[in-house]
Amino acid sequence: MGNIVIDDRLKDESGAERLIVDAAVELASHGHNVHIFTAHHDKNRCFEETRAGTFPVTxxxxxxxxxxxxxxxxxxxxxxxxxxxxxxxxMWSSFDVILADQVSVVIPLLKLKRSMKVVFYCHFPDMLLAQHTTLLRRLYRKPLDFLEELTTGMADMILVNSRFTASTFANTFRHLHAKGIRPSVLYPAVNVDQFGKPNSYMLNFLSINRFERKKNINLAVSAFAKLQKLKGGVLKNCSVADATLTIAGGYDKRLRENVEYLEELKSLAEREGVANSINFITSCSTAERNSLLSQCLCVLYTPKDEHFGIVPLEAMAAHKPVIACNSGGPVETVKNEVAGFLCDPTAEDFALAMAKFIQDPEMAKRMGEDARQHVIDSFSTKTFGQHLNQILLDVVKSKED
Incomplete structure (x- = not known):
């Protein structure tokens, strides 16, 4: 079977792009002819699999x-x-299935070839990610939002990344919901084989996210500062003086928000008096990320109402527990008090969870092992590939019928 994957850009810093690459790799492993078409592919800042030659990237x-x-x-x-x-x-002959994601406006164009089926992966409704704060912005977004719902509904099958996104999809695309269009959930995955046994459990808390305000990284800084000030029986016979926080993630100096937000975080650390204990790392490589995961005590995941979140899966696959907000995708991926802690999105709640690992570092090891097994059972790329392969086979079968 011939498959095609279309994405706006392929670069090594987003869970959305990671999913597309995983889809291509897994479909190729199932014997399909896979071809990625994209508008951007920077070989210096892309996922390694897209350079390996397993499938062509045009x-x-x-x-x-x-x-x-x-x-x-x-x-x-x-x-x-x-x-x-x-x-x-x-320029190309027909494909059996097209897997498109993020930008639904291509769907009616691709369906001009009636022999092709189109599967659309909706990571999250774009209209909810866009700003509608001024009259001019609302006028700008009005036709785009209309087109998004209209064209999304033209897909032969719609996939979403979590039950949270499925619920949001229904509440956002009300006309599609009224027509009985229901997306299916296909969870993103992580390649567990890339993570070995951890090197250590240093008193280092790790945050990995793009330097964007919606990622709420300031919560990690504020929680770390609050941890330093905990008193009474919360930290009996324990010292947080040696604890550190590492904030790493995707950073592009060409993007104004990345530049501004990094400076905002550094200023916040200064005001909170913890700047000397926080290390900022921009655009770390996959190897550097894996090294950071291998050495940290646990991972802080700070976005609120995140539609999925690949970082918690990567952390758990690396034998590390996760402290995340008790909303959105992490509610479906992080087993509370088994693979980590789900907290209210406040500095106080996060700090109390962090203190538990300071008091009992062995708990981080125990939870890390449980977290690893949880990912293997439910969120491995093998499981993801099997589900996606069956979905596409069913779509092709419906075409033949």
Missing amino acids: VYGDFLPRHIFYRLHAVCAYLRCIFVALCVLL
Whole structure:
């Protein structure tokens, strides 16, 4: 069977792009002919699998802008993906199944070839990620939001990354829900084999996320500062003086928000008096990330209402427990008090959970082992590949019927 995967860009810093690469790798391992078409593929900042030659990666439209004076990002993304779709339609023969993600506007174009089925992976409704704060923004987003719902409903099958996103999908795309369109849940996965036994359990808390405000990394800084101030019976016979916090993640100096937010976090650390105990690492490689995971005590995952979140899976696969907000995707992936702790998104609640690991570092080891097994059982790439393979086979079978 021939499969095609379309994505706006392929770079090594996003869970959405990670899912597309995992899909391509797993489908290829099941014997399918996989071809990725994308508008951007930077070989210096991409997932290693896209350079390995297991499947071809073809780039169309990299010359098109990603923004116009740091504005109109959505329109530019639409234009880039439309260009990719048109190139595929005009320059390639038909494929059995098309797996598209993020930008639904390509769906009606791709369905012009009636022999092809289109599966759309909705990571989260884009209209909820966009700002609608001013009249001008609302006018700008109005046609885009309309197109998103209209074109998403044209897919032969819709997949989402969690039950939380499925619920949000129903509440957001009300017309589709009224028509009886229900997305299926296909959880993203993590390659557990890339993580070996941990080297140590240093008194280091680790946060891994892109330097974006929606990732709420300031919660990690504030919680770490609150941890330093805990008194009474919370930290009996324990000292937090040696505890450190590492904040690592995707960073692009060309993106204004990345630059501004990093400075905001550094300023917050200064105000909280913990700057000397916090290490900021920008755009670490996969090897560096794995090394950080191997040495930390636990991972702090701070986004609130995150639609899924791949970082908790990576942490648990690396034998490390996770402290995350008790909302969104982590509620479905992190077993509370087994693989970590689900907390209210407050510095106080996070600090109390962090204190438990300071008091009993052995608990981090026990939870880490349980977390690892949990990921193997439910969120491995093998499990993901089996589910996706069956989904696409069913879609093709429905075409033949």
